[in-house]
Amino acid sequence: MLFEQNLSIAKDILDSGHKTECDHHIHTKYSDGSFSLKEVIKMAQNLELKRIVITDHNKILDCSKELETISQEELGNLKVFVGSEIACKILDQSTNTYIPIELIYYGPHPENVQAFIDQYNYSMVPQGEQLSFLIQQCDKHNLKHSENLQMPDGIFATEFLCKDLIKYPENKKFFDSTHPIVYSAPKLFFKKFCIHPGSDFYIDTTKNLPLVTEVANMAIQNGGIAIVAHPCLYIYEEPDEVLSFLNYVLETTKTAGIEVFHSSHTFKQRDYLYKFAKQNNLLIGGGTDFHSGPETVIGFGKKEQLLSLSSADFDWIENIFS
Helix, strand or coil: CHHHHHHHHHHHHHHCCCCCCEEEEECCCCCCCCCCHHHHHHHHHHCCCCEEEECCECCCHHHHHHHHCCCHHHHCCCEEEECEEEEEEEEECCCCEEEEEEEEEECCCHHHHHHHHCCCCCCCCCHHHHHHHHHHHHHHCCCCCCCCCCCCCCCCHHHHHHHHHCCCHHHHHHHHHHCHHHHHCCCHHHHHHHCCCCCCCCCCCCCCCCEHHHHHHHHHHCCCEEEECCHHHCCCCCHHHHHHHHHHHHHHCCCCEEEEEECCCCHHHHHHHHHHHHHCCCEEEEECCECCCCCEECCCEEHHHCCCCCHHHHHHHHHHHC
16 A cells, blocks of 8 residues: 555656656665565666665665665666665764764675674664653653553654644644754654763763764775765754764765755755855765655655756765776
């Protein structure tokens, strides 16, 4: 049902004349996506994409091995590569506290990359404990929520709670005065509140993460590259804050580029990130961050701020895998 729903929405976009050719940020069931690799491939083929890259969270080897079992005949004209979105940490200059960010690895040698990833423990505070703590903080801020919340499997506590909070109109004032985007994008509750060292909702997720420098160095050692994933989705809000953060990353690591085109980046954010990347001779990344949809559609992103990606603009991605 969800598969058909995604296809239906995407084909409506296609019929409206909007075109896109590639998607370099996709998640499957190997991490927290809803679809298998073969289902993602089928979806991409139906939507006439030319190239996709699977970038599961802290996973690369299993998907790479499965891709090896899929014949060129089955892939047809679609080119499929496997990278990984790797969680790491960097020092926030204003608080002198580590915050989590993510780098996307593009490149070969999945065995080596997985071996590096497996050195670290990416497990977080158990979701039930997170929910209990977050509810306490909601009560502290007089935010209305449902009683006796029971969290289902397969969803993060932060997103689950935020979806409950936005059911109550009286909570909108709180979001409007802090992070308005969270009201329409519950997944960002984690990135805008729970990883911010100055927030009452702060949850430390960095203890067992590698440093951003370690991930960037690992990428180069394996003949690949690392780019900063969705730079506007961390604790930094204003353009000058985001660009200051990116300058710090680039000055202190061997990161090669930034993900300019992302489903949750506004057109304004894409514009200033693109100019920044060009001015600094950075590689420009682009992808939907597709997990399940249908709010975000593979290849196209969100309906209100569609991506329009040409495969020719991202040939560096294909070259890095060859």
